[in-house]
Amino acid sequence: MRLGVLDVGSNTVHLIVVDAHPGARPVPQASHKSVLRLMRYLEPDGAISAEGVEAIVAAIASAMEVARREGIEELLPMATSALREARNGEEVLARIEASTGVALRVLSGEDEGRLTFLAIRRWYGWSSGNILLFDIGGGSLEIAAGSDEYPEVAVSLPLGAGRTTVQFFPSDPPTPSQMLELRAHSRQVMRADALPLFADQPAYDHVVGSSKTIRSLARLAGSSRPGATGDIVTLRRSELKDWIPRLGQLPAEARQALPGITPDRTFQIVAGAIVLHSVMKLYDVEELEVSPWALREGILLRYLDGLG
Structure with a gap:
């Protein structure tokens, strides 16, 4: 099974493509990264600026081109602290979905820690x-x-x-x-x-x-x-x-x-x-x-x- 994980973080939008199935170690096949540095797009009130939103949408659209080219069967899209804490986070998520078709799942800080820990334990x-x-x-x-x-x-x-x-x-x-x-x-x-x-x-x-x-x-x-x-x-x-x-x-x-x-x-x-x-x-x-x-x-x- 070919899977993709799309990670919209505070610094980058990163797609990894792997071949994997239950009980087996994931085998990386492709990777695509766009550097955003979203913190520089924060307005004084904590909202992501219009320029920042455009940068996110463009980076996700670029990642999705790679995902389609690699033939992924399932995309696991997620976002972390930058979108989680942005004052206009809900509006940004809606814009991303409308423009790219990607519905990001926003992880809580505790979720980030728990899922990272799971990876460490398995390793x-x-x-x-x-x-x-x-x-x-x-x-x-x-x-x-x-x-x-x-x-x-x-x-x-x-x-x-x-x-x-x-x-x-x-x-x-x-x-x-x-x-x-x-x-x-x-x-x-x-x-x-x-x-x-x-x-x-x-x-x-x-x-x-x-x-x-x-x-x-x-x-x-x-x-x-x-x-x-x-x-x-x-x-x-x-x-x-x-x-x-x-x-x-x-x-x-x-x-x-x-x-x-x-x-x-x-x-x-x-x-x-x-x-x-x-x-x-x-x-x-x-x-x-x-x-x-x-x-x-x-x-x-x-x-x-x-x-x-």
Whole structure:
């Protein structure tokens, strides 16, 4: 069965096409991505501007051309924090459906955490025990933990890499004081809205990071070692800390020359690094493993489970 997952996020509109059936690992066949950076289209009242709506519609229409060309049998379309929180979100969704025929399902922050956690559990297996997950998107940070397929606790915080870049970094590159302000804000939000929820969790057997932002930072500052099913990529907090001031001194355009920093992440990678370092420090994490699977794989797996 050929399936497509269309992910309308805060930074990109991303379509992945896979061949899959219940009980089997999804096999990627095609991918199409448009970089949007929706946070730059937000009006002062929190609505997405007319220009931003046009950009979303055009990106989805382009993705649907690829979906038709690839012959997908079922499309799983979803949207995350940017549309979830936009003041005119309902109007934008209606416009998207009228223009492209795509009816997006808007995930809650908790849904994002739960489905990403499902993908992580399937990737690492039952033997991985109690897992702590960090996932940094463009609009939000998801933290989840548990020892089952779905997490026992999951929380979504407004600390995504794109959102915090727009909020705290008016200059490029950011100033040291702007970076300090973001660090203090991140820790304040995490202490108030996340840390208490995890107080009763037992010790973690694995700490895992997912999302393109974390994978990019791991390529820059992490390391890898051979594993049973491929290389195991890890990122140490100390190595990440060393890179933050160096990243902060470079303008966004220059960061593209660094390993792992792709053009669609270059403008928000500094904020993502600060948020990741903050959450690792607050949860006393010295090192995390980087998962190749994240939210889109979780969407696929839940759909396939329903077929089974």
